[in-house]
Amino acid sequence: MADAITRIDYYMGIIPNKTGEGARILKALTDAGINLTGFLGYPKTARNSEVVFIVDEKTPAIAGLAKKAGVALGKKQKGFFVNGEDRLGAVSEKMSALAAAGINVVSLHAMCAGAGRYGALIVVDAKDVRKAGKTLGV
Numbered sequence: 001m002a003d004a005i006t007r008i009d010y011y012m013g014i015i016p017n018k019t020g021e022g023a024r025i026l027k028a029l030t031d032a033g034i035n036l037t038g039f040l041g042y043p044k045t046a047r048n049s050e051v052v053f054i055v056d057e058k059t060p061a062i063a064g065l066a067k068k069a070g071v072a073l074g075k076k077q078k079g080f081f082v083n084g085e086d087r088l089g090a091v092s093e094k095m096s097a098l099a100a101a102g103i104n105v106v107s108l109h110a111m112c113a114g115a116g117r118y119g120a121l122i123v124v125d126a127k128d129v130r131k132a133g134k135t136l137g138v
Contacts, residue, residue, distance in 0.1 A: 003084030003094075005136050007129075008037055008121070010054045011073040013066060015041075017049040025051070028069035034062055037081055038121060040109060054081065054121060079123040080136060086118040094122060094136065101135040103128045 015021045022041050029036065038054035051071065053062060063073045082094060091110045098105055103124050110120035124132045 003082055003090070005080055005082045005138050006056060007133060007138055008054055008056055008079050008081045009059070009076050010038075010052055010079055010121070010123075011062060011066070011076060013051050013053070013071040013073040014044065014048045015051055015071050017043050017045070017047055021049070022051065025066065025069045025071055029053070029062065029065060032065045034059065034065060038109075038119070040121075054079070056081075077123070078126065078129045079121055080132065080138065081119065081121060082136075083113070083117065083119040086112050086116050090118055091120055094120070097135055098122075098124070098132060101131060103132050103135060 015025060026039065034055070036053060037056050038052075040052040040054075041049055044050045053066070053073070055062060061076075066073050084090065091108070095105060095108070105122060105124055107123045108120060110118065112118050122132075
């Protein structure tokens with residue numbers, strides 16, 4: 001089975017680096033009916049953590065909802081969500097195709113999802129989104 005690749009939107013924000021903050025914000029989005037495609041969170045400084053909310057392009061804007069929950073989000077950014085059957089070289093194939101097209105990957109987050117599946121968030125420079133989409137077959 002071929003990998004599924006979709007364009008996604010994502011938003012970045014800063015929250016306090018303390019116990020329960022990520023859970024509090026995720027609960028607020030859940031209560032508002034927002035189903036995230038992905039979520040990343042990691043410490044940036046001793047006091048703050050960076051969070052990344054990944055949504056598909058059909059999800060309503062979450063900036064207002066996040067603000068109500070106490071986190072100001074940056075502008076909407078574009079990326080690609082890849083998921084498929086986990087296999088040796090699955091992510092390497094995508095990275096090699098982008099490299100061959102002269103596209104620099106800004107960030108990559110990939111993980112085995114269990115049950116023989118994997119998922120990856122691939123982000124390229126805004127100027128390369130269209131070309132990357134074409135390269136990835138989206």
